[in-house]
């Protein structure tokens with residue numbers, strides 16, 4: 484191949500190369516790369532010296548033709564490239580990278596802890612697998628007492644402790660009561676918050692076999708029901724919003740006397756017990772019973788429990804309450820979650836909303 488032919492082929496190859504790059508690179512950069520002062524075409528043209536006078540003329544013409552073709556292609560490309568740039572809205576927010584977050588139940592636990600910390604409660608942590616003694620017996624429910632049947636207990640297949648009895652999955656956070664009294668060894672006041680997992684043989688749209696409770700325990704001199712009601716009201720307004728009402732209804736627990744069930748007003752039906760269907764007919768609120776949600780129990784610590792914890796029940800009094808975390812969380816305004824099993828379903832679409 485003659486030197487002339489070689490250079491012409493090189494010129495054509497450059498053009499081919501350009502055609503391959505044109506839609507992938509920025510037009511401005513391509514112009515510099517191929518047509519710039521030190522661009523590829525000029526570099527090729529510099530080799531013209533080795534050609535004869537006649538060949539120089541032909542090669543120059545050849546090269547110019549290629550450059551013209553390239554220039555017009557580049558101009559077209561530049562137009563469309565520019566158009567695509569103009570349509571980019573630079574004020575648009577960037578694409579958000581996904582960030583993880585705490586599970587809604589963990590968020591609720593954090594919030595509940597902070598609410599009670601503000602009024603002097605200290606967060607403690609007690610076993611989630613515990614002896615019968617702390618879960619039942621010390622709470623005024625001796626072995627074989629029928630009241631135990633209310634707690635659908637999971638027993639751990641494990642040799643019973645000679646004095647503390649069988650090992651169970653905690654059915655409530657109340658096992659922390661006597662444990663906390665033992666911990667302080669008579670030093671008062673107690674203002675304890677015990678938040679942990681609980682287990683019961685149950686499953687429907689308001690119950691899961693594993694759930695969380697938060698337990699409050701206050702023991703001091705001169706503690707009365709008003710302190711309990713005040714604490715419940717304070718929590719209701721902090722957690723659910725200032726319009727929330729709370730009420731206590733007489734109930735029975737072996738470890739409190741008197742005992743209460745604690746209700747908060749329903750946010751979905753706004754405490755009325757009914758909502759309107761799509762035809763504007765009144766129908767019962769499917770989320771609550773008569774405008775109120777029962778979240779758990781409370782009461783004044785039973786003298787026998789104070790005794791079990793080493794306190795003189797003639798000198799000291801206390802109140803306690805134990806409520807479901809998931810249950811309380813679903814009652815938050817505007818959440819409208821009517822099936823607490825969703826929390827543990829692993830359903831990403833559901834969980835990502837929190």
Ligand code: PHE
Nearest residue numbers: 655657780781782803804805
């Ligand atoms: N432990 C009780 C329950 O799980 C609730 C409760 C706690 C009641 C503290 C009274 C005092 O139902």
